[in-house]
Amino acid sequence: MSQEKEDGERLQKVIAKAGIASRRHAEQLILEGRVKVNGAKISVLGYKVGMDDSVEVDGRPIKHTEKLDYYLLNKPVGVITSAQDPQGRPTVIDLLKEVPARVYPVGRLDYDTSGALLLTNDGELAHRLMHPSYGVEKTYRVWIKGPMGINAIESLRQGVLLEDGNTAPAKVQRVCGVSKRSNEELRPNHIEILEVTIHEGRNRQIRRMFSAVGYPVFKLERIRFGSLSQGNTLPPGAYRALTKEEIKELRSQVGL
CATH class of the missing domain: 3.30.70.580 (Pseudouridine synthase I, catalytic domain, N-terminal subdomain)
Structure with a gap:
């Protein structure tokens, strides 16, 4: 068996930091015998490795990360x-x-x-x-030719059907562009900006959601990612x- 480094870092943490899997999943990989250190299979939790050790998961080497940025x-x-x-x-x-x-x-x-x-x-x-599963929220600022009808906004808030299934409910609020008068009195193609918060991460999701309710997006900016x-x-x-x-x-x- 490979020699354990007493002052090293736990194997499951090294795997997780490399982005291969979560720490819990990394523990499963070790217990299943899918991890090798310096060519030797390691199947016990808590094994410690150093920066000079070679670590493989399913036969593929991973890189150690010493400083996190x-x-x-x-x-x-x-x-x-x-x-x-x-x-x-x-x-x-x-x-x-x-x-x-x-x-x-x-x-x-x-x-x-x-x-x-x-x-x-x-x-x-x-x-x-x-x-x-962690439900990290992302907030976007969305530019459309509005005004967006209340029914379309409610559809976004409840979830809309896309080709890959229903979206989760979104948080939607108007930012600017709509006058204080009723929607019926506004000019067509009035520029409107909305802020939308979702926790999913499907491909081009915001654009597809807005197209699905009849309001194609012509400008899109993410203003918040999680707590950032x-x-x-x-x-x-x-x-x-x-x-x-x-x-x-x-x-x-x-x-x-």
């Missing part, structure tokens, strides 16, 4: 939420090329959507933030490191 990016339109793009388009990683750590986006924003995007090498946090608020501090393409308080709050939100 967290950045909030204001992703601009026209940038891919990916580490690289075969078509040569700019990616969010290109915007963080001055960052010494190798970080990855948590979830994604569409090419034509801007706003708050978290990038980190904390695999366990990323896994939980993206897992639907972009505010007005970051211009498009800019980023900043999270504060210790923000990291603590974000991790607490998903039980870490």
